[in-house]
Amino acid sequence: xxxxxxxxxxxxxxxxxxxxxxxxxxxxxxxxxxxxxxxxxxxxxxxxxxxxxxxxxxxxxxxxxxxxxxxxxxxxxxxxxxxxxxxxxxxxxxxxxxxxxxxxxxxxxxxxxxxxxxxxxxxxxxxxxxxxxxxxxxxxxxxxxxxxxxxxxxxxxxxxxxxxxxxxxxxxxxxxxxxxxxxxxxxxxxxxxxxxxxxxxxxxxxxxxxxx
Numbered sequence: 001x002x003x004x005x006x007x008x009x010x011x012x013x014x015x016x017x018x019x020x021x022x023x024x025x026x027x028x029x030x031x032x033x034x035x036x037x038x039x040x041x042x043x044x045x046x047x048x049x050x051x052x053x054x055x056x057x058x059x060x061x062x063x064x065x066x067x068x069x070x071x072x073x074x075x076x077x078x079x080x081x082x083x084x085x086x087x088x089x090x091x092x093x094x095x096x097x098x099x100x101x102x103x104x105x106x107x108x109x110x111x112x113x114x115x116x117x118x119x120x121x122x123x124x125x126x127x128x129x130x131x132x133x134x135x136x137x138x139x140x141x142x143x144x145x146x147x148x149x150x151x152x153x154x155x156x157x158x159x160x161x162x163x164x165x166x167x168x169x170x171x172x173x174x175x176x177x178x179x180x181x182x183x184x185x186x187x188x189x190x191x192x193x194x195x196x197x198x199x200x201x202x203x204x205x206x207x208x209x210x211x212x
Contacts, residue, residue: 044071
């Protein structure tokens with residue numbers, strides 16, 4: 001059964017269905033697992049196409065971010081891959097950001113640190129520069145205490161400047177039912193059609209895999 005909420009869709013019993021399809025594939029040599037991936041792909045692709053159209057009305061940055069969206073051929077859920085190297089700004093384009101806020105730039109080139117309206121910038125700088133960044137052999141990083149710098153071969157964090165941002169993005173809309181500018185609004189606006197599509201595709205899949 002397909003269960004809907006304000007901005008998401010859940011297929012009840014999907015895990016059990018996947019196991020049954022896998023067992024049928026092993027017994028009868030059917031292509032049920034591939035069919036399930038096709039169903040999820042079609043649903044995800046439907047959302048992607050609608051979201052790209054909506055993004056084109058939001059602005060150039062949103063349209064560029066939306067072009068990075070691709071439906072995933074997954075047997076677990078209707079998934080959409082987005083962002084990555086081609087559009088690292090995807091999150092900001094979709095969800096917006098705190099605009100006209102001071103942020104601290106650092107020598108480690110990590111994410112700029114937000115200075116909130118009620119905060120003293122000098123205190124924030126001291127807090128940031130109390131940090132030390134250590135890198136492991138796999139390329140990951142973590143913060144360590146100052147006294148551990150020598151042991152870890154770490155780098156002291158220094159504030160190198162300030163910026164006012166992120167003004168290239170629209171206003172932050174939160175992470176609730178009003179979140180998003182093109183992807184999540186598309187899901188909310190088309191949820192009935194998505195449910196119908198899922199139901200029709202699942203019905204066809206089940207009749208192919210379990211004809212009796």
